Amino acid sequence: AVGKFGDQVEYRPERDVEDIFVHVARGKTDYGVVPCENSLGSGINLSLDLFLQNDVKICAELYQTVQLDLLSQFPLEEITTIYSHPHAFRQCSRWLKSQFPDADLVEVRSTTEGARKAGKHPGSAAISHPSAAQTYRLQRVCEKIEDDARNFTRFFVLAKVSGDPSGSDRTSLVLGVRDGVGVLTSALAVFERSGISLTKIESRMITSRAREVLFYMDLCGHASDPDVEEALKELEGIATAVHVLGSYPAQEG
Numbered sequence: 001a002v003g004k005f006g007d008q009v010e011y012r013p014e015r016d017v018e019d020i021f022v023h024v025a026r027g028k029t030d031y032g033v034v035p036c037e038n039s040l041g042s043g044i045n046l047s048l049d050l051f052l053q054n055d056v057k058i059c060a061e062l063y064q065t066v067q068l069d070l071l072s073q074f075p076l077e078e079i080t081t082i083y084s085h086p087h088a089f090r091q092c093s094r095w096l097k098s099q100f101p102d103a104d105l106v107e108v109r110s111t112t113e114g115a116r117k118a119g120k121h122p123g124s125a126a127i128s129h130p131s132a133a134q135t136y137r138l139q140r141v142c143e144k145i146e147d148d149a150r151n152f153t154r155f156f157v158l159a160k161v162s163g164d165p166s167g168s169d170r171t172s173l174v175l176g177v178r179d180g181v182g183v184l185t186s187a188l189a190v191f192e193r194s195g196i197s198l199t200k201i202e203s204r205m206i207t208s209r210a211r212e213v214l215f216y217m218d219l220c221g222h223a224s225d226p227d228v229e230e231a232l233k234e235l236e237g238i239a240t241a242v243h244v245l246g247s248y249p250a251q252e253g
Contacts, residue, residue, distance in 0.1 A: 001033040004062055004157060016109055018050055024158045025054040032158040033062070038087060039152050048174065048204065048216055051245050058172055058246030060157035068092055068146045071115055071138035072125035079141075081106060083114030084127035092127055095145045162223070162246040169222040170199065170250040173232075176241035179211040186238055187215075194231040196221055212240060222247040 001011060012029060014020050020032040036048075068088055072079055081104045082096075088111050089096065096105070108114045111128035112135075118126035119136040126138070133140050156172075177183045191198055200218035221228040223244050235242050 003064070004033070004060065005031070013112070021050040021054040021056060021158065024056045024160070027160070030159065031059070032056070033155050034158060035153050036061075036156045037154045038066075038091075039148075039150070039154075048214075052174065052243060056158045056160065057162045058156045058248050059159040059161070059163045060248045061170070061251050062155040062157065063251055064153050064155060066091060066146055066151040066153055067130060067144055068111070068127050069130045069133070069140045070125050070142040070145055071128050071130075071133050071136070072118055072141045073138055074123060074125070074141075076141060078123055079125045080104060081121065081124040082127060083108050083117045083124060085109070085111050085114065088114075088127045091151055092145050092147060094147045099142075156246075157248075163248055165222040165224060165247070166249040168250050169220075169225075169247050171219050171221060171223050171228060171247040172245040173217050173219070174241070174243040174245060175215045175217060175235065175239050176243075177213055177215065177239050179213050183238070184215065187235060190231050190234045190238070191219065194227045194234075196227060196231055220250070 012023075014023065017034050020034050023029045024032040068091060070079075070082070076099075079100070082100060083106045086107045089105055089107070096103070106114075106117075108117060111126070112132050114126035115128040115132035115136045115138060118124045119138055125141065126132070126136075127145065130140055130143070132138070175187060177187060188198075197220040198217055199220060200216070202216045204214040204216065219228070223229065223232065224247070232242060232244065
């Protein structure tokens with residue numbers, strides 16, 4: 001968030017991703033920054049579900065290289081408990097098996113929450129971003145412990161409205177279809193006829209509605225572009241639902 005907005009705005013940390021969606025939707029904050037996917041795993045489904053429950057739009061995307069350190073007030077040989085977010089544990093799984101095969105790994109809501117707890121409990125440490133060390137008076141006991149140095153996380157910036165066309169945009173949408181032979185093929189053919197490139201497609205079952213599937217898609221172009229606008233109208237005749245999550249300037253990961 002600081003990389004996007006700088007130091008001249010007020011930042012309000014929230015307990016979880018859902019609170020960020022709700023506060024943007026209710027106008028309690030101008031923007032929100034939430035994770036949407038990681039290069040070592042698939043999309044983060046919680047964020048996609050919350051888009052369908054809250055009136056917010058994507059106005060920008062951000063790519064952040066993941067750097068994780070082991071933070072603690074204690075030397076390595078005294079550490080018996082490590083706090084972090086489940087994603088961070090997975091991103092450091094090989095290192096943990098090698099260095100701390102018997103440690104208690106305690107999952108918390110965020111890596112910063114892990115750092116806060118590590119500053120309060122004897123024999124504990126946290127896997128977190130190095131910036132948390134100063135905030136919670138911890139030492140960077142081990143640096144860059146992530147298994148893949150090329151790992152990055154993609155974030156969405158949320159607002160009440162999308163941005164204007166920039167000339168190089170991406171649009172995210174959720175397409176709902178009935179589960180059946182050829183339905184997805186028919187939907188994809190719409191983009192092919194319109195000359196629109198898709199950069200991501202991911203399926204998600206809807207537990208509350210039998211035989212309906214959601215497809216999350218990223219496409220090249222702005223929702224107001226004539227070819228994209230025409231394709232979305234055609235999709236409405238095929239799909240059970242078309243939710244445009246937002247259009248925003250495309251960034252390189």
